[in-house]
Amino acid sequence: MGAALVAGFVVLLVSAVSGLPTLSDAGGDNDSLLRLVQVRDLVAGQSWFDLHQYRMGLAGGFEMHWSRLVDVPVAAIVVVGALTGSTAAGETAALVLWPLLLFTVAVFLILRCARAVGGDEAMLPALVLGAAALHFGGLFAPGAIDHHNVQIVLSLGMIAALLGADERGGAAAGACAALMVAVGMETMPYLVAAGVFLGAGAILGGESERRSAIGFGLAFAAVCAAAFVGTVSPGAWGAVRCDALSIAHLAIAALSGAGLAAAAAFTGGRVRRAAALLALAAVVAAVVVVFFPQCLGSPYAGLDPDLEAYWMSMISEAQPLWTLIRDQPGKAVNHYVTPMLALAVVALDLARRGMRRGPMLIGLLLLTAVLVSIWQVRGAMFSVPFAAIPLAAWVGSWRRRASHTGKATDALRMAAAWLISLNVAWTMAAVLVSLVPPFSGEAAASAEKARKCRAGKDYDMLAALPPGGVLSVANLGAPILRYTPHRVLAGLYHRNVEANLVTLSAFTGTADGAEALVREQGLAYVVLCPGDDETAGLAEKAPTGFIASLLRDDLPPWLEPVAPGDEPPLRIYRVLPRPAR
DSSP: OHHHHHHHHHHHHHHHHTTOHHHHBOTTOHHHHHHHHHHHHHHTTOOTTOOEETTBSSTTOEEOOOOHHHHHHHHHHHHHHHTTSOHHHHHHHHHHHHHHHHHHHHHHHHHHHHHHHHOGGGHHHHHHHHHHHHHHHSTTSTTOOSSHHHHHHHHHHHHHHHTTOSHHHHHHHHHHHHHHHHHOGGGHHHHHHHHHHHHHHHHHSOHHHHHHHHHHHHHHHHHHHHHHHHHSOGGGTTOOOTTSSOHHHHHHHHHHHHHHHHHHHOOSOHHHHHHHHHHHHHHHHHHHHHHOGGGSSOTTTTSOHHHHHHTGGGOGGGOOHHHHHHHOHHHHHHHHHHHHHHHHHHHHHHHHHOOOHHHHHHHHHHHHHHHHHHHOGGGHHHHHHHHHHHHHHHHHHHHHHHHHHOOHHHHHHHHHHHHHHOHHHHHHHHHHHHTSTTHHHHHHHHHHHHTSSOBGGGGHHHHTSOOOEEEOOGGGHHHHHHHSSOEESOOSOTTOHHHHHHHHHHHHSOHHHHHHHHHHHTEEEEEEOTTOHHHHHHHHHOTTSHHHHHHTTOOOTTEEESSTTOOOSSEEEEEOOOOOO
8 A cells, every 4th residue: 555655645746746737627527527516515404315506507407417426535635624614625635635545545456466467577567557547537637536447446346356256355346336337327348248248257267257246246236326325315216217227227237236146146056157148148138128218329319419410429428439530640659558458458368368257257347338338338338447557567577577587688678668668758759749740730730729718717807707608519518617606507417408408509500499498597798618519510510500690790779799809718698688669
């Protein structure tokens, strides 16, 4: 743990020396911004079971799909920090300490996993590669309080616990898996992969593998039940929600967890255990198809086609690999090279040294994460940290060999292994390529856009205005809630469908149509960010629409600029009263 603490101190020092820039500029991390808003609501007295975001959406707001499990530690730090007399100080403490704590635990878990599969020689590479992968990924930076870093830590905890191959380790892994899924359904593929691994171990392995599966199944079912009772309102226990923990997930967790434990407990031989597990898989599949068929589709399958086309394209983590290669090849390099390299390392290791539990487990989870990342880039949040484990073992083997032989060629190979295993090295290479024509102009344009309307100070003028409703593009919804007292219609959240649709219609339609919406919803302001990608995209789609006319400074008579003649990052327009008749 000492090495992980040192790594945490170093990244905190680096961030502090640079002025903790991610606290004042979230860099487009809308989820962390809205998470703080949700925590503020909880601390201010909103019910534990009430996940409505009342300041976003149509009148009355909408219910978020996030788990209170992530709110708890953040809110606790805020409350303790506020004892100094300043709630802002408490929030700052939470924004710094919570990601730092998660980072330290994640590094510790990577170190444990690397030692289990690569020995002591893998420890130093694991520290460097793991800390770099986590730090430069940005998910553990100060201000990053979204749920993804929590899920990464829990997934690493699941892997570390499963490497032990005993009942206690299986139970710890099952608890991590249950919490991981309770926090967010996007981790379901990793749960399934772990279940397949444990099922195969229960069939083909010995007593320790069977006991590991028993512990996992029982703990998974029990912790899922506890999370359900503790975070889902009793009035909603019968409601099926596919994007958040609900009765559907509880039923499947109880059935699959208890079933895995029962099947693994059979002592009549491998054939009986295999038959029991196949029967369990068939029953679970039948339950899902018969009782919860709505949960079989894509999470965004029910979205309106207009939102799918113009709004989902703004969610970077939902893009597939081919879109990333086309639009942001540098990011593609950053997200995919080291996981692919790690998969090759695992495959070669298994081919040369035989099928062993540790490499097989890590390889399966890594392969799952890579496949998910090909479909949606969000999978890279898991594949890059997972990749650090086998790559650390690989570099460790070259360290051992170079130390043993003393040959210069082995030392050079070790250095090469270090270099190509370091994810940030590939990132730097991609940055250098982006500076070379024909990429340089595109990179400069992207950087210019990225600097606009993401910093807290960009919203100071808006925050100083009397509270009211705001019409803005969805990409500005979370920042407006975070930095101002206003409410907004649109936000990048799939449950806010109706408000996002009417906002899209208002901006791409006529000024008269936009006015009708503004009057109907009682909005006080229209806010525009010329440098925002969504704004530019909507203006390009509807060159004669309302948003395009605003970009041309062609104002309708019912709007007036709040700061005429000035050019702040945000353009703010006040809605004028209807003229008297």
